[in-house]
Amino acid sequence: MSDDSTQTLRSARDGAVLTLTLDRPDALNALNATLRKELLAALKAAARDDEVRAIVITGAGRGFCAGADLRGGTDERAFRRVLRAEYNPLIEAIRRLPKPVVASVNGVAAGAGVSLALATDLVIASEEARFVPAFDRIGLVPDSGLARTLVRALGRHRAFELLVGQRPLSAADAQAMGLVAAVVPAAALAEETRSLAARLAAGPTAGIGLTKRLLNAAEDATLSETLEAEAALQDLAGRSEDHAEGVAAFSEKRDPAFTGR
Numbered sequence: 001m002s003d004d005s006t007q008t009l010r011s012a013r014d015g016a017v018l019t020l021t022l023d024r025p026d027a028l029n030a031l032n033a034t035l036r037k038e039l040l041a042a043l044k045a046a047a048r049d050d051e052v053r054a055i056v057i058t059g060a061g062r063g064f065c066a067g068a069d070l071r072g073g074t075d076e077r078a079f080r081r082v083l084r085a086e087y088n089p090l091i092e093a094i095r096r097l098p099k100p101v102v103a104s105v106n107g108v109a110a111g112a113g114v115s116l117a118l119a120t121d122l123v124i125a126s127e128e129a130r131f132v133p134a135f136d137r138i139g140l141v142p143d144s145g146l147a148r149t150l151v152r153a154l155g156r157h158r159a160f161e162l163l164v165g166q167r168p169l170s171a172a173d174a175q176a177m178g179l180v181a182a183v184v185p186a187a188a189l190a191e192e193t194r195s196l197a198a199r200l201a202a203g204p205t206a207g208i209g210l211t212k213r214l215l216n217a218a219e220d221a222t223l224s225e226t227l228e229a230e231a232a233l234q235d236l237a238g239r240s241e242d243h244a245e246g247v248a249a250f251s252e253k254r255d256p257a258f259t260g261r
């Protein structure tokens with residue numbers, strides 16, 4: 001296990017799984033400028049590092065992430081610039097990262113913390129987690145991709161209710177809506193996350209990365225465009241070592257040993 005922590009982010013690698021822990025527990029891991037910068041740098045490094053084949057994002061203490069840090073007040077908030085330069089690249093980095101990214105939601109997620117969790121590929125949550133969009137509580141619109149995520153996942157009316165209804169969503173409700181893959185007791189979250197991430201990290205990483213690319217493309221595409229994208233990406237996946245290994249394992253009636261290549 002290697003540890004490469006910074007001021008506001010703990011970064012630990014266990015085998016092929018990199019865990020990034022938002023580490024400002026006194027502020028429920030709210031995103032200040034330093035944390036935004038450190039998280040983006042860590043995600044970019046993870047994308048480049050062949051040893052990393054799955055990434056987990058979680059929070060230190062009792063919260064996952066309370067969204068934008070509000071302690072600085074509103075005086076110097078240059079929303080357009082900050083969103084473009086700091087939040088949007090984070091969301092895009094997760095969506096474009098060619099490896100699985102898991103949110104392990106250990107407690108409350110609010111504002112852009114909800115956006116961050118739902119930008120990942122798979123969300124596992126503690127029974128104690130709750131999702132509080134919160135933007136409306138301070139007169140803002142949802143950002144960091146949340147409106148798009150919710151309108152696609154839930155449809156317009158349920159998205160509206162969630163975004164302006166001021167009703168926190170429990171982990172169980174979020175799972176029932178399909179936003180969260182699994183809800184586990186708080187004490188089991190770390191272990192369940194570890195085993196889920198290890199399973200993903202042992203998968204055919206190149207093919208998983210291409211699957212993410214295909215899903216990104218399919219979100220905005222027609223059927224014909226999707227079929228064309230599938231043909232192009234299958235061509236790439238079909239040339240991966242893991243495809244050959246998967247087919248060989250099938251023929252030899254054994255489990256595949258994927259290397260990620």
Ligand code: T3D
Pocket residue numbers: 026027028030066067068069070071077078079082083108109110111112113132134135137138140143
């Ligand atoms: O310019 C830009 O950055 C634009 C981007 C905007 C994106 C956004 O995310 S806007 C939405 C920002 N977030 C919020 O509005 C959430 C604010 N927090 C809350 O509503 C509540 O804290 C929670 C619902 C998340 C949790 O409630 P609760 O009762 O469990 O905890 P608490 O007592 O309110 O908070 C505990 C501590 O965390 C407290 O500090 P203290 O009093 O113990 O010293 C609180 O101030 C701090 N904290 C919570 N949220 C934030 C925060 N500190 C800084 N920023 C926060 N967002």
